[in-house]
Amino acid sequence: MKILILNGSPKQNSSTLVLTWEFMKGVNENNEHQIESVNIVEKKINYCQGCLSCWIRQDGHCVIQDDMNGLLDRMAESDMIVWSFPLYEYGVPGPLKTLLDRTNPFLKMRMYSDGKRFFHDTVVDLPKKRMLLSVAVVSHILRITLHH
Numbered sequence: 001m002k003i004l005i006l007n008g009s010p011k012q013n014s015s016t017l018v019l020t021w022e023f024m025k026g027v028n029e030n031n032e033h034q035i036e037s038v039n040i041v042e043k044k045i046n047y048c049q050g051c052l053s054c055w056i057r058q059d060g061h062c063v064i065q066d067d068m069n070g071l072l073d074r075m076a077e078s079d080m081i082v083w084s085f086p087l088y089e090y091g092v093p094g095p096l097k098t099l100l101d102r103t104n105p106f107l108k109m110r111m112y113s114d115g116k117r118f119f120h121d122t123v124v125d126l127p128k129k130r131m132l133l134s135v136a137v138v139s140h141i142l143r144i145t146l147h148h
């Protein structure tokens with residue numbers, strides 16, 4: 001599998017990332033996976049400007065010319081995404097939230113319903129990918145693995 005670790009900690013030496021890599025060593029003990037990581041804070045990712053041009057383009061990319069289109073490609077190509085981040089005020093650190101906002105090009109404007117809920121059509125169906133959340137807080141380490 002192609003596994004992409006997104007390190008959302010703004011700290012230089014993220015404790016969360018250390019734990020994430022230890023976990024990934026176990027995941028990759030047979031050396032069968034290709035794992036790479038990205039430090040989100042080192043990337044130039046501007047705020048989503050809410051223009052929704054991505055819903056007109058429908059090509060999985062954004063009109064803003066910064067590092068996000070490259071990251072969208074890498075996320076789209078990955079079989080599994082590992083979200084590694086510390087809890088900040090019971091949410092995600094700002095740079096990671098900015099990245100999440102900028103994943104809107106993976107959605108299409110058109111929506112459908114299963115009778116209970118509404119869903120967007122997708123260019124890239126991010127929730128269908130395997131995901132691992134690696135979250136560190138002050139005194140607890142939470143590991144939640146979501147499998148599809």
Ligand SMILES: Cc1cc2nc3c(=O)[nH]c(=O)nc-3n(C[C@H](O)[C@H](O)[C@H](O)COP(=O)(O)O)c2cc1C
Nearest residue numbers: 009011014015016017086087088089090136137138
């Ligand atoms: C601005 C800020 C907000 C934080 N908010 C929370 C929080 O809401 N809940 C919590 O348990 N820990 C919180 N913490 C503690 C971090 O989650 C904790 O220090 C974490 O282990 C740091 O991980 P890192 O080394 O990967 O950056 C906060 C830390 C900072 C700097």
